[in-house]
Amino acid sequence: MTTVKVALNKVTSKHLFMGSAILVNGGNYLYNLLLGRILGPEAFADAALLVTLLLVLSFVGMTFQLTTTKFAVLFSGNTWTVFKSTMYRYALMFGVCTGAVIYLFSEQLQVLFQTENHGMFKIFALSVPLYFFMSVNRGRFQGKHHFGKLAATYQTEMWSRLILTFLLLLLLPLESSLLIAMGIALSFIFGLFPSDIKNIQVFAKERLSSAHLKEVWIFIGLTAGYELTQIIINNSDILLVKHYFNDTDAGLYSSLALIGRVVYFVAWMFVMLLMPTVIQKQKDGEPTAPILFKYVFFISALSSTIVLACYWFPELIISLMFGDAYISIAHLLWQYALATSLFAISNIFAYYFLSLNQYAPVILSGILGLSQVVLVTLYHDTLETVVQVQIIAMVILLIAQVIFFLIKNSSSSNNNDLRDVRPRTL
Template sequence: MTAIKVVLNKVSPEKLFMSSIILVNGGNYLYNLVLGRLLGPAAYSEAALLITLLLVLSFLGMTFQLGTAKFAILFTDTDWVALKQLLYKYALTFGTVIVILLFAFADSLQQIFHTQSALMFKTFAVTVPLYFFMSVNRGKYQGRHDYQSLSITYQTEMWSRLLLTLGLLWLVPKEPALVVSLGIALSLIFGLIPTNINLNNFTKTISLSKVNKKKVVNFLILTACYEFTQIVINNSDILLVKHYFDTVEAGLYSSLAMIGRIVYFVAWMFVILLLPAVVQKQKDGEATAPVLIKYVSYIGLLAIAIVFSCAVFPELIIQLMFGEAYISMAPLLWQYVMATSLFAISNIFAYYFLSLDQYFPVILSGLLGISQIVMITFFHSTLYIVVQVQIVAMVALLVAQLLYFAHDSILNKTT
């Protein structure tokens, strides 16, 4: 035990957090792989739809997390207490609205996505406000560089979802999608561990100054707009495939997407570390571009390695992860991974500029996200075409982000 403590003391909190997130990503992949093997392509398409909704929820939650993280660095004392109070109230309000909408449109969602039941959407909806509370907590830990607590909350959410879902599938003889939605809902409760929510955050009124509140609201709106583009780009393909194709093809495509998104999930880890570093350097009057270049380099090298592996060993990778039933997706694997790799790199640029309160990259992402939906809507005769459309859109997005970064760098040198 002493030797372990000595080793841990020598490892930086950032590296411990990165190791923890790699474990979380591995657990999430295990969760998907087990579901894919247990349920088969047709039933897995419904489970994958719920997982996609969870990803949508995570993007919305990132608005609260990043907003809390940024201003945890900039605000102190009374302003910090007032900020927490404000964000918890926003989280409760927004979460309640999402619950109402999901309950109101559950039947419509069942028809659009051809699911067996509308109850799975309502079960999923119940604990949505808890996710936003959890996001504010994570933002506090992220902004204050408390990576130990931040790691724990990701671990508790992931492990509880994995274990509870598998246990419920084993014990509860209900339709699999409903059981998966219940497992997801329960995991959001465990994701609140650790927490230190104080009732004073809701009963004792402490107000931000108008200037500071305007800064917070503007950043939240800007971030929410960008997270919406993330939802569109990262999830619209699965939702559209679920709508246009039969359940078996949708399930096959979902397995492809789950493997292909590995680069994006790892890149997200660097986003968590990027924002506090950029905000702190900007506050201290230091250059921020080196932070961006460092993380883009990491993601670029990782992407090259994964795309190469998927191009050389596609059948082996799919067979190991999902089994023989999904092997028909092998020819598309490296192409889908390339599309998500381009998106992951573009995402690092976008979050960098978000940290600096620059909104133009949000507009770029929004335009390309809408173009992706439009192109898939018109060109979806085969799954091959759906993947090709995404590659075109993501190449355009990365080129646009690079041009904007070059323009911004030249402008900063001349001013």
């Protein structure tokens, strides 16, 4: 019993969050795998489009979450109280506007992505404001290191989506895409728990000072710019394949993308811990590079393992996860995993720089993100070509991030050396 107590005492809230994040990623994977198996490649194409839209929404939501995280560390007292209300207000206003645009253009989206109906986009649109409100909530927990509550909100969202979606598919005689959209919308409601929004006045009259507001908007702009590049890099390939290829090929590619993105989803877990730690260390005047090295090592080791497994056992992995109907895409699995691994590692560098208010990595990612879209638009004769042009873009992105880090680190070291010069005596 004593040994057990000692072991439990060593378990921190960060460890619990890591365990919870693994469970959430596993649950989300199970959700996608079951959809793929139940629906088949053709119908899964529409389902995968909704999941991709959910990922796009999560990247936009990260702008609100990371901004709240950063200033939860930096602000205190009345400034923090006013800031919270401000972020909830921004999130609701942006969510309502975004949802309205998706709703109004639902028919055009149906034509663009060749879906069976436009009702799925309308249902999705109605839920958008809830997601952004939830993102601010998560940023509060993340910045204040309330990792237990942060884990709980991800758990409630994941389990409700997993259970409710398949109950709806089982019980209601409607098109699968409509039912999946309903499941996603309902999961956002459950994801609001725990909310912990006491004393939050969304439309309070008190405002941040002009200096603080400027600081907040600069970071929002920087983060939004980077999250936009994340959306482009992480999701443009699926959207373009859905546009250029038939439903069967799009469904096959979606299964490939889902398996290959294991690395990215695990890297996300480390980003949640990286950012508040780097901001706090910078605030305290401590070195931040060791934190970067630790997480880059973890993700690199994990990436290598997954890429090798996909290279050695592609057909087995595809068959176990999605079934024999998807086996024709197996030969591309390791290549897609490689592209995602390169992106995941460069992503750790990017969020590290973002924590330190460095603008150049955002610009680099934006350029490479757009280049990926251009390459896929120009070269999409086969699914193999689509994957290979992404590898080229991600190699260039990672090299650029590493070079930027070396330059900045060398510059910082030289400045420290100059400050450490002391008069010498003979």
